[in-house]
Amino acid sequence: xxxxxxxxxxDDFSSIYKKGKSIGERYIVxxxxxxxxxxxxxxxxxxxxxxxxVQRNRARRLMKExxxxxxxxxxxxxxxxxxxxxxxxxxxxxxxxxxxxxALKKTKLIDQNKDHRN
RNA sequence: CGGGUAAGACAGACGAUCGCGUGCAUCUUCGGGAUGUAUGAGGAAAGUCCGGGCUCCACAGGGCAAGGAUGCCGGAUAACGUCCGGCGCAGGUAACUGUAGGGAAAGUGCAACAGAAACAUUCCGCCGAAACGGGUAAUGCCGUGGUAAGGUUGAAAUUGUGAGGUAAGAGCUCACAGGGAGGUAUGGUAACAUACUUCUCGUGUAAACCCCAUUCGGAGCAACAUCAACUAGGGCGCAAAAAGCGGCUGCCCGUCGCUGCCCGGUAGGUAGAUGGCUGGAGCUUGCCGGUAACGGUAAGUCGAGAUAGAUGAUCGUCUAAUACAGAACCCGGCUUAUGUCUUGCCCAACUU
RNA sequence: GCGGAUAUGGCGGAAUUGGCAGACGCGCACGGUUCAGGUCCGUGUGUUGGUUGACGACGUGGAGGUUCGAAUCCUCUUAUCCGCA
Numbered sequence: 307x308x309x310x311x312x313x314x315x316x317d318d319f320s321s322i323y324k325k326g327k328s329i330g331e332r333y334i335v336x337x338x339x340x341x342x343x344x345x346x347x348x349x350x351x352x353x354x355x356x357x358x359x360v361q362r363n364r365a366r367r368l369m370k371e372x373x374x375x376x377x378x379x380x381x382x383x384x385x386x387x388x389x390x391x392x393x394x395x396x397x398x399x400x401x402x403x404x405x406x407x408x409a410l411k412k413t414k415l416i417d418q419n420k421d422h423r424n
Numbered sequence: 425c426g427g428g429u430a431a432g433a434c435a436g437a438c439g440a441u442c443g444c445g446u447g448c449a450u451c452u453u454c455g456g457g458a459u460g461u462a463u464g465a466g467g468a469a470a471g472u473c474c475g476g477g478c479u480c481c482a483c484a485g486g487g488c489a490a491g492g493a494u495g496c497c498g499g500a501u502a503a504c505g506u507c508c509g510g511c512g513c514a515g516g517u518a519a520c521u522g523u524a525g526g527g528a529a530a531g532u533g534c535a536a537c538a539g540a541a542a543c544a545u546u547c548c549g550c551c552g553a554a555a556c557g558g559g560u561a562a563u564g565c566c567g568u569g570g571u572a573a574g575g576u577u578g579a580a581a582u583u584g585u586g587a588g589g590u591a592a593g594a595g596c597u598c599a600c601a602g603g604g605a606g607g608u609a610u611g612g613u614a615a616c617a618u619a620c621u622u623c624u625c626g627u628g629u630a631a632a633c634c635c636c637a638u639u640c641g642g643a644g645c646a647a648c649a650u651c652a653a654c655u656a657g658g659g660c661g662c663a664a665a666a667a668g669c670g671g672c673u674g675c676c677c678g679u680c681g682c683u684g685c686c687c688g689g690u691a692g693g694u695a696g697a698u699g700g701c702u703g704g705a706g707c708u709u710g711c712c713g714g715u716a717a718c719g720g721u722a723a724g725u726c727g728a729g730a731u732a733g734a735u736g737a738u739c740g741u742c743u744a745a746u747a748c749a750g751a752a753c754c755c756g757g758c759u760u761a762u763g764u765c766u767u768g769c770c771c772a773a774c775u776u
Numbered sequence: 777g778c779g780g781a782u783a784u785g786g787c788g789g790a791a792u793u794g795g796c797a798g799a800c801g802c803g804c805a806c807g808g809u810u811c812a813g814g815u816c817c818g819u820g821u822g823u824u825g826g827u828u829g830a831c832g833a834c835g836u837g838g839a840g841g842u843u844c845g846a847a848u849c850c851u852c853u854u855a856u857c858c859g860c861a
Binding site for chain 2: 310312313314349350351358359360361362363364366367368370371372374398399400
């Protein structure tokens, strides 16, 4: 993952929240919006509701790890924000993987027939 | 075996595949690239409760005022409200633990309710030819009066018990006991302890104001320094009398910045970037000094530096491997959260 | 990272030189009024023990301490909220 792939600016976030679409899943919430670039930009968030800093870091790492397996199948030109819900605490990697691929299938940003589990 | 108490250790390891930050080397299409290699969270990283370094405010300053903190003694330390060793007091059968522990005999305040009274107070009681006055057939009968022994209330009521004494009483006197203050002697660096002796005798509260001693300037890495798009229009130089505004917690000094004029082309600084950013009161081991905290010395050693934030995922073996929990400028403490194990000591019980 | 504030019955919110905790309002329960409901009026309303009586114990986010006595003073702690780029 290169640095240009990470969403960083406040303006980008607020425009995605405002104008983008959102999908809820068991462990995560996904915001997405077309960005007009040739590549995807992403961000992984975990609010204080998720827990203390250890739990928040773990939530973001699990999402990041699973994004690695999914990213090649995602269409280009979108901004994506993955937000952890507090139900993610104590979950294993493949449970989160299932939740993320379900969310992406709902958005039709990903090929629905392929098996995306590692 | 059970209960308790004190001290200490570890905080997973190894292998396989994939993945991330940083340093270095090489390659490079010079891009926030690729490959290789090294390295990569804690005992509390936490709470932000104290102390310091560092940066800026003037070199951290002067005077007055106000305020904060600390408070037995000796030592350790860069410093501390921390640590070590002791003293007194309190708790515990004990091991052991706790302790904001100066001054109430400088002054002020407060002590609700209850109670007569919360400082010198007479409600009940006691006394009375002890004193003065009045009165009765008579009588402390009445007024002034004497009295804190007894009663009641309360957390607390003028040190307790006994005897003498007295009208009744009173440390008024005596004996014994208790508290406080002073002195002397002995031991100890000291706090203090023990003994003797003189004087004296009502409380509590200073985590109420206060007094005494010691001590403290403010803000913080979002500090601060450098570079610098877009936008906005300001800035250099010169002059310096006075004043105003703002910063340095209040006032007076002191000081920094801004408010003036002229000239002609640059300066300030937002987004952003870079530095600050990790080699330090450092860590490990040995020896020496010290009861200890700690200090000295020799050798060895370099162990994160991110910037939306790097340690992860899956599997196997061992195992108690689980709990609390993630560096964000850096150190020394304190406090709180928390898994497993080890050792010493105490109590109780049992066996030989 | 730094700085600051708050916490009291089911809810809002009183009570601070330390001295009866829960005033007052809302809500809730019961009773009255009404044909019925609302309004209105009255009573009760923290937890718990007790013969549901008298009365006692515990209760101001939590744990200690000072004091005769603590919601109030002191120390530690937990949660929530606010401000600073």
